[in-house]
Amino acid sequence: MTRHQKRLSVPNSWPVERKTQTFTVKAGAGPHGEAGVPLVVLLRDVLGYVDSTKEARYALNTDSVLVNGDAVSDEQRPIGIFDILAFPVRGEYFRVFPDEGGRLALTPIDEASAGSRLGKVTTKTVVPGGDVQLTLHDGTNVRVDTDTPYDTKDSIVIDNESKEIVAHFEYEEGALVTATAGQHAGQIGTVTQVEVTLGSGSNTVVVDGDDDSYETVEEYVVVIDENFTGDDAEAATDADEEGVTDE
Template sequence: MTKHQKRLSVPNSWPVERKEATWTVKAGAGPHGAAGVPLLILLRDVLGYVDSAKEARYALNQGTVLVNGDAVSDVRRPIGMFDILAFTEREEYYRVFPDEGGRLALTPVDADAADSRLGKVVGKRQVTGGDFQLSLHDGTNVRVEDGSEYSAGDSLVIDNETKEIVAHFSYEEGALVTAVAGAHAGEIGTIEEITVTAGSGPNTVRVAQEGEEGEDAGFETIADYVVVIDENFTGGEDAVTTGGESE
């Protein structure tokens, strides 16, 4: 199987310039599915910490680059939405967050914020023994004794060391959300209305935003395109985008 990917056909979320070259690295097996960005792209093309895959492999072998609290050694390891990327020697920490247009960007966070990550619940089922298994957007499964308080669309904050749930945000009207796909990717607002569509059509949400001079604003999008967050995700420094530049 080839380890290369044509730039023109990469997912829209990948922070790469499509016309600079024909090929780029292909994501390996792992979380986030096809939308996962190979770690090499973030190290080389976004942060500019390495110039080649060889340098990236050497850096990862030092054990000082962590993804969600775990040291990684595979340059093709997929990185996706809300992952935490830590450089322990540099004391630099980033959260992967959707930017305008749906591209993934690295948002600097402090060390305390890097101790946990956000996950969107995309499925729930009862397993042997009576416990419930919550499936998150990145492929992670979390087991809980009582699943009654959790629903698809909710968001969980998972401690990177203990893998336990430390916070829970319900998907409901009034919740703070960010759009992660579609025309409004990267925008943040409050759920004003949830519309359940009869039949096979997607459910939709109306998101309220404060416009200029306090005027009402907002947008409507598919329910699957929004993720519930809290106010800690709305601030911080500028995101790092392709080429290592801040906007």
């Protein structure tokens, strides 16, 4: 199987230039499906920490790069929205967050914020033994008791060390959300209305942002907490001006 991917055909979420070269690295099997960006692309093309795949492999073999609290050794490991990328030796921590146009960007965060990650509940099923299994947007499965209040479209926060759920945000009118795809990707606001579409079509939501209101399909929004609008958001703006969140 080839290890390369033509740049012109990569998903729109990948933060790579499409016309500078013919090929880029192909994402391996793992979380986030086809939208996941190979780790080496972020290390080399976005952050500029390495100059080649060989250098990336060396860095990963020293356990100096953590994804969601775990050391990663595969340079093709897919990285996607809300993942936490940590470089403890450098004292640098990033959250993967959608930028304008839906491209994934790296938002600088502090060490405390890097201790947990957000996940959107996409499915909820009963498994043998009577427990309930939650499947998150990146494919992660989490087992919870049957009497827990989590539901699809809600968001949960998982501690990267204990892997336990430490916070829960319900999807409802008044919830703080961000759009993860579409023309409003990266915009944060409050859900003011959920419009149910009869039949097989997607429901739509109206979101009231700081600058303007917008309407998008329900699948595109994820419930977040206020940490996404405070110091972390300001750090992202500063970093964007310095070229961290863009090539």
